[in-house]
Amino acid sequence: MFPATKWMAQNVKSARVVHNSRMQPIILIPGSSATEDRFNSLITQLNHQTSGHSLLKITVKTNGKLTYSGKIAARDTEPYIVVAFEDNKDGYNNIKKQAAWFNIAFKQLTKTYSFNRFRGIGHSNGGLIFTLFLEKYYSEYDVQMTRLMTIGTPYNLEESNPNNRTQMLNDFITSRDKLPNTLTVYSIAGTENLDGDGTVPIESVEAGKYIFQNQVAHYTQITVSGDEAGHSELPQNRQIVNLISQYMVATPNQQGVRPGQGGSGRGVGPAPRDGTQNP
Amino acid sequence: MSNLMKRLLPMLVTNSVRLRHNRIYRALQQTFAVIFPFVIVGAWAQMLEQSVFSRNGFFAVIYNLDNVIPHYNQIRTLLLIVETVTINMMSVMAAFFVAKYMARSYKKDDSLAGLTSVGAFLILNFNAQRNAQSSFQTNNFGYRGLFIAIVFGLLIGWVFRFTHADFEEPSHHYTIAGLISRGLRGTWLTILILIGSVAITYGLSRVSTEGFIGLFYVVFQMPATNIPHVSLRLALVTTINALMWWTGIEGPINPLMVQAGSTTSTANLNYALEHANLFNVPNPITINTIYHPFASFGGVGMTLALIIATLWVGRSKPLRRIAGLSLLPGLVNISLPVMIGWPVTLNPILLVPFLTTPLVNMAIAWTAIRLRLMPPSVYTIPTTTPGPLAAFLGTNGNLVALIVAVICLIVSVLIYAPFIRLAETINLESAKVGDHHD
Incomplete structure (x- = not known):
């Protein structure tokens, strides 16, 4: 009787996911010292390649309050949602705080938009925040994260020797069994020179394998070199934009979506331009 | 009851002796x-x-x-x-x-x-x-x-x-x-x-x-369309269906067949998947919420209860053996062994419990749902799910539904039991009388 109950619960859960799968947002978290506008040029480029999706930007204040800009178009099934933090400083302690703030924003998002699946893109420390969120908060939700792409994420912080594991990497590895085994992870490393992208050592990005490999469904590591492979250029790198539209955007040309009014003329929502909304 | 039986028994025996010579x-x-x-x-x-x-x-x-x-x-x-x-x-x-x-x-x-x-x-x-x-x-x-x-x-x-x-x-x-x-x-x-x-x-x-078969099904569909009240319609439809099975016609309602999604059950399922609260589904009383999970254990007519009752009160060795052989198929809702072996098909004594037990069970389930003791079971389950588990799984693990299902099974066994004793008594008596005649 017990295995039957377990099977039934699983069955109902996945039926529910399929049933409510109309919206599957892509949530983006920028790295340290970056604001909610960090991905503007990335999304402009993405919307240029595809018929486009709308963009919602959220900043979580240090007191847990949320401020919004942009909005999700009515029929958009795959909007971009950027979650940034007022306090966007580096360091493991700040990352822990930021993961807790992200959890606040995420709770509000699932409540407002009642989606059951989402995909995530994290640049630099944003990937660490996603990892921490998955290990610490994700199990509270009846929501499935299907894909995660981290771009230049330093899983071992600035440490280039994989044998010197930082406290953070150790913590990640200890709780890795909390990571969903249905998740597909892409970790993208930029290499400007042979050591890394100029900011993050390549070994630190590669340390992600100790966390994800043999735990999530698929873990793929991709190394991008050439022009614009510096750490802060990665989100605009044309190779990476291609990878994102290929791996992360499920419906690049959503049927029935018309260019929105007052937007860029492409896509459902206003495709932001770099700088236009910067404070 | 026993007085009534004493008066009834000779009549039943005479009739069944006559039947046996038919x-x-x-x-x-x-x-x-x-x-x-x-x-x-x-x-x-x-x-x-x-x-x-x-x-x-x-x-x-x-x-x-x-x-x-x-x-x-x-x-x-x-x-x-x-x-x-x-x-x-x-x-x-x-x-x-x-x-x-x-x-x-x-x-x-x-x-x-x-x-x-x-x-x-x-x-x-x-x-x-x-x-x-x-x-x-x-x-x-x-x-x-x-x-x-x-x-x-x-x-x-x-x-x-x-x-x-x-x-x-x-x-x-x-x-x-x-x-x-x-x-x-x-x-x-x-x-x-x-x-x-x-x-x-x-x-x-x-x-x-x-x-x-096509002709029979046309006859079957007539009452379904004309009765406005859902509970009465369910009672009538399932009873006619059981009557067909008893006669040796596979009725249109077959627990082994995958239920094609009717509009009511689809609406229920959609609601359940969206809200996760089964109590407020739009159609709490349908054939999928009160008949299939509560009134068709072992097949049409709750034959699982007949098998259990035979093993419980039956004294005749051959009958117990037939019931034993039918038990496992009955658990996954395959009723043919007991239909042909007991036999239920065209057996006048078993017709009464065969028609009434499902009605009683549906009434129990109806009451439990109306009193909001348990939610209607709306999720699709395998057709071979053992009857008593159907409601439990169909509600995604509601314990009250399991208890109600067990109560239904017990009540059904209790309904079948006297008829089994009656059938055995008649068999014994008519065998005695028959010997004298031959």
């Missing part, structure tokens, strides 16, 4: 006895095939058996072959034996009658549709066509009384030519019967594409 009754009893071994073998094969070797079988989905058992599909094919030549040929066998025993009761050539009956049965199930895949409507060869096989078998056996083809004990002094010429004596009748069957089939094909 040729029709005897021919049926003998036929069921002959085909029962095939039914048991087929039902066990079906049980394995449907619950273990089908990808959506109960045990298959829970334990992922299609990845665990080697040669999964090959084993399934073998089981399907066994099913095809046993339970899915049941009516052809019945057509033969009913006519045979009927003709023998008139001391006529029983083999010729049997074969003629098989021929007539095949003609009656000839596929009249153009471009049909198979020459015969083979799905009528199973329990579905049993009633037609019995009726025409009896009729043909009876008609043979008018021939001169007398039954002769095989003797050692025969010539082959003599044997063959003896076989010719009933030929004119055989030809007439076959021509008559062709005429009937042709006539039927003008009105119904599915033969007699």
Whole structure:
């Protein structure tokens, strides 16, 4: 009787996911010292390649309050949602705080938009925040994260020797069994020179394998070199934009979506331009 | 109650003794006895095939058996072959034996009658549709066509009384030519019967594409559309369906068939998937919320309760043995062994509990849902889910639903039990009386 109950619960859960799968947002978290506008040029480029999706930007204040800009178009099934933090400083302690703030924003998002699946893109420390969120908060939700792409994420912080594991990497590895085994992870490393992208050592990005490999469904590591492979250029790198539209955007040309009014003329929502909304 | 029984019993005994001397009754009893071994073998094969070797079988989905058992599909094919030549040929066998025993009761050539009956049965199930895949409507060869096989078998056996083809004990002094010429004596009748069957089939094909079964189903659909109140309609529809099963016609409501998503159950499911709260589904009372999960354990008519009750109160050894053999198939809702073995089919004593237990169970489930003690069960479950678990799983693990299901099972066993005692008493008494007569 017990295995039957377990099977039934699983069955109902996945039926529910399929049933409510109309919206599957892509949530983006920028790295340290970056604001909610960090991905503007990335999304402009993405919307240029595809018929486009709308963009919602959220900043979580240090007191847990949320401020919004942009909005999700009515029929958009795959909007971009950027979650940034007022306090966007580096360091493991700040990352822990930021993961807790992200959890606040995420709770509000699932409540407002009642989606059951989402995909995530994290640049630099944003990937660490996603990892921490998955290990610490994700199990509270009846929501499935299907894909995660981290771009230049330093899983071992600035440490280039994989044998010197930082406290953070150790913590990640200890709780890795909390990571969903249905998740597909892409970790993208930029290499400007042979050591890394100029900011993050390549070994630190590669340390992600100790966390994800043999735990999530698929873990793929991709190394991008050439022009614009510096750490802060990665989100605009044309190779990476291609990878994102290929791996992360499920419906690049959503049927029935018309260019929105007052937007860029492409896509459902206003495709932001770099700088236009910067404070 | 016991006073009433004391007065009723002699009457019942006299009637059933009279029944036992009836040729029709005897021919049926003998036929069921002959085909029962095939039914048991087929039902066990079906049980394995449907619950273990089908990808959506109960045990298959829970334990992922299609990845665990080697040669999964090959084993399934073998089981399907066994099913095809046993339970899915049941009516052809019945057509033969009913006519045979009927003709023998008139001391006529029983083999010729049997074969003629098989021929007539095949003609009656000839596929009249153009471009049909198979020459015969083979799905009528199973329990579905049993009633037609019995009726025409009896009729043909009876008609043979008018021939001169007398039954002769095989003797050692025969010539082959003599044997063959003896076989010719009933030929004119055989030809007439076959021509008559062709005429009937042709006539039927003008009105119904599915033969007699199609006609029965038309009759079935009439009450369903005219009664406005949902609970009454459910009661009537399921009772007519049970009556059809009792008669030997596979009714349209079959617990083993995957329920095509009706509009009401789809609405329920959509609501449940969106809100996760089953109590407020739009259609709390439907055939899928009160009949299937609570009133059809072991098949139509709660035959699982009959099996359990027989094992509990039954004293007759053969009956207990039949019930024992039927228990496992009954657990996954395959009712044929008990329908043919007990037998339930065309058994006047069991008709009463066969029709009333599902009604009582539906009333219990209806009350529990109306009092909001348990949510309606809306999730789709494998058809081979053991009856008492159906509601529990269909509500995604609601304990009250499980308790209500267990109560339903207990109540059903209690309803069946006195009828089993009654049937056994009548059997004993009429056997005594019968001995005196013979």
